[in-house]
Amino acid sequence: MTMPAQQLKQFLNQNEINYLIIQHSPAFTAQGIAEAAHVSGRYFAKTVMVSLDAHLALAAIPAMRQVDLPRLARAVGAKQAVLASESQFQDRFPGCELGAMPPFGNLFGMETYVSRDLSQAQEIAFNAGLQSEVMLLAWRDYLRLVKPKVLDF
Incomplete structure (x- = not known):
């Protein structure tokens, strides 16, 4: 088990949250992972690292979507939104496989923005630190624990 997955499971267990590991x-x-885990791409959250006015943030969007960076910048009141480079964030997720970061910015000291599209489902699924492990939990629990800003982007 990777460090982020362990930290995440500990956090969920401490908060008495039910979750499923697939x-x-x-x-x-993201689409391939959703298919491999037999989870709908509509509620599989792809984690995208963005730089908003040079501050790292985590954006979660449905697997089949792309982040609309200008729209995200407007939604958060930033002058500029760009995709973060790997070198900007690789140290923030120790033990986590690249591209498998869970959408829990609160555990990694950064703001989390979630596409409103993901809020339409009862559940949210996402990578839990490995390219071969998906975590599934109730949307309401995710919302309560992470307190993301749910926006249209």
Whole structure:
């Protein structure tokens, strides 16, 4: 188990949250992971690292979508939104496989923005630190624990 996955499971257990771990063969795109885990791409949250006016933030969007950076910048009141480079965030998620960061910015000291599209489902699924492990939990629990800003972007 990776450090982020362990930290995340500990956090969920401490808060008495029910969750499901789905092991699957390694996949490297959000849509591929959703398919491998037999989870709808509509509620599989792809974690995208963004730089908003040079501050790192985490954006979570449905697997089949792309972040609309200008729209995100407007929604959060930033002058500029760009995709963060790997070198900007790789140290923030020790033990986490690249592209498998869970959408829990609160555990990693950064703001979390979630696409309103993800709030339409009862559950949210996401990578839990590995390209071969998906975590599934109730949307209301995710909202309560992470307190993300839910926006249209």
